[in-house]
Amino acid sequence: MKACSTRWCILASILGITVQVEATWDYGSRQQTLDMNRLSSQASADNCTISRFGRYTAARRPDSVLFSANNLTDFEAPAIEPLNSTAGEQWEFDGVSDDGTQAFIFGFSRDPNWAFSGTGNLRVYAEFAFANGSRYAIVDYAEESAVESCPGRGTRGSWKGDGFEYTFTVSSDMSRATVTMDNPEAHASVSMNSLAPPRYADNQPWPSTNASAEPVRHFFWVEPMPASDITVNAMIQGEAVAWSGVGGHERIWHAFSWPTCITGMLAVRLKVGPYALSLVEFGSKRVAGLRVPAIVLVEDGKVVFSSRRTRTSEVEDYMRIQKVQSLNGVTTKRLADKTTGIELELESPSRGKKWRFEIAHKNIGFEYGFSDGSGGTGYSGVATGGLADSQPWTGPAFVELLKFPDNSWLTKSNYVE
Template identity: 25%
Template sequence: MLLKLLLPLALSSLSIASPMPGSNAYNYNCTIDRAVDGALVNGSVPIDTSPMTAWDGPKIAAFNNTAIEDWSFDAVSDDALAGITIAFSRGTIVGRPAAQRVYLFAAFPNGTTFSDITYFDFSTVKQCRGSTVGTWTNVTTGSTWTFNAATDLKSAKITIDSPRIKGVYTIKSKSPPFFPNGKGPGDIEGDVFFSPLLYWQETAAIGDVKATFTLDGSQLEFRGVGGRERNWMPIGWAQVSDGWHMSRGVAGPYIYVIWTLDSKIDGKKYDHFVLIKNKKIIFQSASSEMSDTEKYGVYNFPIEGLIKGPFTDNSTGQGADFINPVSRERWNFVMDNTQVVYSERTGKLTGYNGFVGKVSGGKVGGKRYEG
């Protein structure tokens, strides 16, 4: 199981690189979108919120000083003792205007961690009939980080060649892609809205992953499970959210994704609970409010375990219940942290943590599975 737990993230005023003139060029039936470090346009920019456009293609055609988009990947080893998270982004981070940035955080089985945040001269996203290829390039260091994602959303591959990191990550999805409202690709009723001014697509809730990396000379290699997703917004994370938690897990035939966020835009809490069994969504709810007629989820954070992050949140795992009061069905899952993958400070008491852990759960009254 993989858990990604994110707490308040403080960012500077945000900017995003704009594609250079001619960036939406055509190349043998492919389109190429190019974004350059430090390049901006003034004023508002269009944000793609259509459910019908390519999932891994750019959602922002030109960048002002606030818009941002991410491509995120993660994984945990089968024994839950190693983990990795990788994110490609276009946007200003910690005061760097219009950054083309990628980061990689990893945990080794012995408990040590690795982190690398790299800035690039430019990025390109090339969309062809069968795949979307994103490449972030730093000419000075000779670094290239690339993701190659199949158009059918069933697989993706990351290749990294840089002074500190060399390696490959592959994922083959075991779950259907979905929008926050539970609809899938090609469904005109799909809705990318997660919370005000924040958009989300879950490309792979869980997939089979193989990771093989050399990180500062140390070998990290494992098979396990992981996921990947997209986020984009017209303003930065710190302006959208006061804090959020996100997790994904697998136990037996069950896969779940949970994301909760406290919105800075309207002061409300936004919840999304999705449960998948045998590659079909069997539960979807955007509510954590108890009800006698509507599905809802319960998300809690136990503190009895040993592994926790260094910030104000002292939870050592997560618990989740998916409740259908009409059918009187309930599913329960518990995750215990086994490793800290990253802890990045954003303030004196705030930051964001990522964990991996072991999951157990299933339908209440039925068989309980270990993940």
């Protein structure tokens, strides 16, 4: 398998990654497949809406730009229409195999911030990591992007160009998703069945009228699928790929480029025994020193812990996050952050409960570098843990670490008043 070595692969990799859901939905029990073609075929009969962008579609002054900040807007619907010169959005999907040695990531992007090369605003980034340490990565620049939303059934996205098409479909309750890749070198299909309810950036479950999707200024993030059972079937450069594991799906939209809004991020996703967990932490570029985490833990599909607090408390639920450097995990050779794993401790003083999870990296899923050792690495790995003082469980885990350089022409601020 070939690795991605062009600077455009590196740049694209940083870009990732509406209906009511009943509060009693059992996300751990539903296992279904999603019909990729049904949405499009019934568009006219079901009041579907379609957002179509060409390679260079953008607002022309004095055109107005719709930038969604409505809490009840469909998570999967486009949040920016049309694009301007600074704002962008992504649909991101990732997954790790049960044994922690294989991984994938897909990033569907509508974003002008990296289009200075003349390649346009529509990119798809895909990368697969294999147990032998090799990786397949590709960035395709689409001629057309269409996102079709059908009430009661879901959303379908398509990024296509000469000889390739990448698609995603997400059900209306955000419990199921399918991602496909079709290019001359690779064909893939990924099925996802959610283990946890959709959540906003402040951890409130979908839907909510008073939730926040803005963890840091000008940067919006929601998680339609915090953790999912996944199945991967692919043929990549003539080699069959098939595995199951854990994955997730995120939605991101931003008024300015990523490095203008955030200094970096930490993400963790895991499944062990009856537990599934998702943690995302962003560092603010606009407010020095501000880091905003949000963690959710589900047991058999039901939320048992959620918090944004990292300070110890005698009353409120809180978390401890610890990066680990040891001989028991894999780490990057190129970047400065030599973390080999993550330790998490979740404590609920009011209930007298505590959960612990330890993650060891087993493989590098993707990586991109900037200057001074900064950049990002996605790891596949193995997690061990559960309720403290109980029998620990073991399962797959995903970790992403990102830090932007303080000064670089690639990450120069594009903030405007």
